[in-house]
Amino acid sequence: MENAATAATAARTVPAVIVAIDGPSGTGKSSTSRAVAEQMGLSYLDTGAQYRAMTWWMVHNGVDVSDPAAVAAVVDKPEIVSGTDPSAPTITVDGVDVSGPIRTPEVTAKVSAVSAVPEVRARITGLQRALAAAAAQGIVVEGRDIGTTVLPDADLKVFLTASPEARAARRSGELKGADVHTTREALIKRDAADSTRKASPLAKAGDAVEVDTTELTLLQVIECVVTLVEEKRAAK
Numbered sequence: 001m002e003n004a005a006t007a008a009t010a011a012r013t014v015p016a017v018i019v020a021i022d023g024p025s026g027t028g029k030s031s032t033s034r035a036v037a038e039q040m041g042l043s044y045l046d047t048g049a050q051y052r053a054m055t056w057w058m059v060h061n062g063v064d065v066s067d068p069a070a071v072a073a074v075v076d077k078p079e080i081v082s083g084t085d086p087s088a089p090t091i092t093v094d095g096v097d098v099s100g101p102i103r104t105p106e107v108t109a110k111v112s113a114v115s116a117v118p119e120v121r122a123r124i125t126g127l128q129r130a131l132a133a134a135a136a137q138g139i140v141v142e143g144r145d146i147g148t149t150v151l152p153d154a155d156l157k158v159f160l161t162a163s164p165e166a167r168a169a170r171r172s173g174e175l176k177g178a179d180v181h182t183t184r185e186a187l188i189k190r191d192a193a194d195s196t197r198k199a200s201p202l203a204k205a206g207d208a209v210e211v212d213t214t215e216l217t218l219l220q221v222i223e224c225v226v227t228l229v230e231e232k233r234a235a236k
């Protein structure tokens with residue numbers, strides 16, 4: 001009992017810290033954010049998974065994702081729930097585990113169109129802010145517009161970059177030998193769509209720390225972000 005009470009007191013004395021990590025695909029956002037959250041006892045939210053879950057639901061229900069009005073009309077229907085434990089993140093739609101289906105090439109090819117619809121962004125941004133507000137110890141939230149729009153008052157903002165070649169090599173490694181050239185072209189196309197949309201595009205916040213991960217190992221990137229979070233915590 002005494003240990004539990006001491007731990008609870010210690011936990012209460014560490015100020016909650018909100019960390020926003022943005023950047024294009026394959027820069028290391030998910031791996032870095034998860035590891036930093038685990039090491040520092042923070043919650044973790046993969047916002048790309050939420051946009052993918054919305055897209056999966058649209059595809060599953062035969063919604064024409066190239067028609068923004070059709071997408072906007074049904075945006076409130078799916079119940080999207082994210083589990084924020086970094087050691088076992090979860091994502092469900094209407095109670096169904098969609099962690100596998102949201103990673104199919106079909107969903108990946110359609111997610112930029114769905115995430116460009118302002119009504120989709122408004123709904124998902126609301127979910128994200130509620131999860132961040134509920135995280136007692138703080139949270140690492142990763143995506144495309146976290147530092148600019150979702151959590152503009154975050155304690156720390158990091159913008160990860162890497163060359164298209166490095167990003168494509170990492171992604172095709174994951175997709176069990178998918179052709180690097182095709183993966184590179186698909187990444188560049190998605191970056192362009194995400195960066196040029198009107199509603200909350202992929203962008204570096206003015207006060208974000210930019211980290212080019214091209215020549216860094218994942219461990220080096222994690223270490224760098226942990227140090228930045230520790231500095232912010234110490235200054236609180």
Ligand SMILES: Nc1ncnc2c1ncn2[C@@H]1O[C@H](COP(=O)(O)OP(=O)(O)O)[C@@H](O)[C@H]1O
Binds near residue numbers: 028217218
């Ligand atoms: N600095 C790095 N060096 C080498 N591989 C990396 C690095 N960062 C991430 N990876 C690997 O690249 C892949 C994509 O990383 P991920 O974290 O999913 O990126 P993102 O969330 O930005 O799309 C993963 O397989 C991951 O292990």
Ligand SMILES: Nc1ccn([C@@H]2O[C@H](COP(=O)(O)OP(=O)(O)O)[C@@H](O)[C@H]2O)c(=O)n1
Binds near residue numbers: 048115194
């Ligand atoms: N905050 C966010 C996060 C993702 N997204 C959208 O969701 C898509 C998938 O994000 P993701 O993080 O899963 O992508 P990957 O890095 O896994 O390739 C992106 O290409 C964006 O279209 C967004 O619009 N805003």
